[in-house]
Amino acid sequence: MASDDIAQLADALSKTHVGDEELSYKGLGLKLDDAESAEELVREIEQCHGLRALRLEGNTVGVEAAQAIAKALEKKDLLQRCYWSDMFTGRLRSEIPTALRSLGSALMSAGARLTELDLSDNAFGPDGVKGIEQLLKSPSCHTLRELKLNNCGMGIGGGKILAEALIECHRQSSALGAPLKLRVFIAGRNRLENEGASALAKAFKLIGSLEEVHMPQNGINYPGVMALASAMAHNPELQVLNLNDNTFTKRGTLAMAQALRNLRNVQVINFGDCLVRSEGAVALAAVLREGLPVLKELNLSFGEITEAAALVVAQAVSDKPHMEKVDLNGNCLGEEGCDALREAMENMDKADMLASLSDDEGEPEDDEEEDDSHEHSDEEEEEEASEDINEDDQEDSENGMKSKENSPEKPKSPAEIMSFLSCPSAEKLLQLGEMRTNLQQQVDASDPHKAADVVLKICSLYSEEPETKEAVFETIDAVLKKLLSDSALQSYCFLSTLLVMMGLLKGEGKVKKVNLVPGQLLCLEHAVQQEYFTQHHASLLHTVMSKNSEALKSCSDAGERLSSTLEKKCQEQH
Template identity: 65%
Template sequence: MRCHIGSTVGDRMASDDIAQLTDALAKTHVGDGELSYKGQGLKLDNAESVSEMVSAIEAYQGLRALRLEGNTVGVAAAEAIAKALEKKSELQRCNWSDMFTGRLRSEIPSALRSLGSALMASGARLITLDLSDNAFGPDGVKGIENLLKSPACYSLCELKLNNCGMGIGGGKILADALTQCYQKSKESGAPLRLKVFIAGRNRLENEGATALAKAFQLIGSLEEVHMPQNGINHQGITALAGAMKHNADLRVLNLNDNTFTKKGALAMAEALRHLRSVQVINFGDCLVRSEGAIAIAAVLKEGLPILKELNLAFGELTEAAALVVARAVKEKTHMEKLDLNGNCFGEEGCERVREAMESMNMTDMLGSLSDDEGDPDEDEDEDGDDDDDDDEDEGCEEEEYEEEYEEEENSLDGSSGSGSDGSPVKDSENAPSSCSRDFKDFLSSPSAQKLLDLGAKRTVLIEQKVDYSDSMKTADAFLKISSIYKDDPEVKQAVLDSTDVLMKKALSGSCFQSHNFLSSLLVMLGVLKGDGKIQKVCVVPGHLLALAHAVGQEYFSLDYAHMLQDFVSKGGKALSSCSSARSALQEALDQKTDA
């Protein structure tokens, strides 16, 4: 009888325990393999405080996801949780963001090591690891370093470390861990296939970004990269651009609120030329500026077939550059949103951009322009002297540019030249070296007589000796040749024949190269604000008359005419000294675009 009563009491107690556990599990929103304590604001300091959680973890068969975000976990509590996880081999998703609020930074690495060690011991193969919004700094990255290198992360698809204060040091540690993870996983026969990487607001700066870029290039499987607000300028952006080329399935690229300027924008535009799956580009608040926007527009014209969203907000774009971008999205049938807010259009410019979008039946995709910075003053210095504050190691660009032809003796005077794609031209294809020297002398100090003295070889020299792979050098050559334009029939014909050869070659490459050449030409003419201390030319009628002639030729497409028209119409002070020639150019452009 006593045994019967004892058994009954024991059964009742067991039943009560099960009921309590069932109730606890219900409160944690268990379902589909997930145990969630999300947003409960629990202060978990020790083993006792997590006893119910530990029981729930231990009792859960087939646990695949554990959500701890929105609580605060101490070292002892983390150790207790870790103990329970040691037998959870099926765990795949660790959503552990914002779980160290109010903890000393020194506590966090220990807690992370405990949890990481448990995951490694369990034999789990993670798919998602989210530690965002945990301000653990570089030491926190050390806390997960071993985990990231282990087989537990060979299967990792999503790594989220947003707003963790990693800094440069943490970025380097993370990059090394990912590199080792990839190498070891590859050796095991199943290389890491990371798809989503999120690390915004971490002050990675150039060094951290560059280190991660090397890892990204190696991994090559990224589909989403989110690295906003990291203090990265063109050096780090260029490194990331190089890595993105190797991630052919990239769909989302968010680098909002870093600093591109021209160099970074051109590098990133070049990378985007190699990608066919990109759907979302967020370069907002990145100082892409007009030259960068033009380069991106060129990529839109020839690639990015399924792009849905493009953010170039707060990038110091002018109205003319925005119009180039607007026309570039015309054929993008998947396009849903174009953000050009916070740029420098002015009230009338904003209206023209809206009208352009409306004329293409794309008004709905244009976001608000309510934060426009206003049309920049035409009298404002446009030399770009306010360019990158991170160019300390680059010296004076103006001095370098003035020495370009001196530094490249071989391209003008030696055994090899280059074609429009920058490829070398064999000796047998080169003009005689004496003619090369004469051509170099002409470029150094242009005159009508020197051009005429080059004789019939001048077009061959222009075709072979100008470095068409460098947009600035090509633009410089055009301006030097056209500067000697005269009404004298012989000189005029020589100039136009020469500029025809140069223009045809410069515009025969990719859309990307052609747009870069035209934007460089506009910068040197002073109608487009450029980055760096590039010396603008003193505009003379020949420059504009040679351009007017080129516009009328078959090689000068309608797209290029529209682009030139946008900037020439806003040329203001830069072209004021050549009003008659400017009118001739404007007339040629009007005829081309109205045809």
């Protein structure tokens, strides 16, 4: 090594912070190719007897230099925090696993007990994960609290290896009476996709101690999102969930909404650029209504959310005492929608909470072909990923989220009821007599499409003829009382599906819309006045209807009656 290079290195090292606990070479841009080039650094490590943290970020370390550093670390049994991000710039990918194995072996030999390991921004791929696999399984990582592997190019294979290593670490540490309690997991930009995410979900479910999970930009679609949702439900201390720039669609969002219902410590949710869409946003609004008591930040930006759904979200955050920021930028509100959202937040004295709306995409076009393509792609995703997700995970996560085991056996329906449902008529409804209320057995909030279809069929039979009117109202009351008595999430999912089928809310995929008739709106007007129809349910309907008056033109009188009744209901508790 040339004398001027040695002098330059010595000068750089003289600027490092060396203390009893931390040794930092952060950002010095050192090029450590061999043992000689690392000599000064090795000497300082050896002389730092109480070393607890070692920062090597922003340098480039070759295999021989790593081996020299490793030798110095073999006696550092107090080392707890390894900040080793961005330390292989310009190195061959094949070199990195060897260097990592050397460093990991040294930590194991020393008997170090790590609490933090940061290997972010090292493009080591699946082979790099193999380089730390033994370290992660070893007693040196039984005490690990923070694992940061952001932007490492792990891929599906690396994600699976990492998951198995964490599971093994938890198994071994549990056997010793001190199970792994990982708190922070960061693995954005790793191309994990559904298989990698699902594998990690199994580890997360087992570990159960996570407080922060950051997995943005990983190419995860709804099957992987559903697996992660199931895992998050098993981590009651979760505070931060960042899945930005993955693809939820409706199924993934509903699964996440279900998981979030019982998590009482969540402070930050980042589902930006995740295609949450309108029905998903309404589901999350329901969870805001009934849970998430300490939420501070909600990011639903760039999610193809329309104005009505955005307003439902805004209303839901109004009662959150700790709320600081709501990001709905880059959605499909349109200029008037942006103004309406700002006005709504101002009226709730929450204007400063709303992030900029400068990148709004404008009102969506009602493009059936686009919807069809979304549905097709979702089906393809499901076929590709269905084998990668545990069946129990899907049952935990899906929509109404009632597992098959816990659902009562469905009662057999009398032929008369099945005949009515297959071809409804007022005459058949009247002939059912007291069996009419048994129609409630045909609906379940966990199947909102079927429930909405049954409700609309019954409502379409409305007539001013007293006997028919009474029969329709009696039946609708029985059915809706059951559907709206479930959790806020399930009742909101049912109502949003109903609104999609009525053409009042933009749905996802190809949804068969009904031809609205006045009777359907008049039945809803009756229902709104009943006790089972809460102020929150009325608020949801009123918000969506008031933004879609065009769809009600064919039933203008009935629509006005329903709107007026909804407005009164909304004002009852104000």
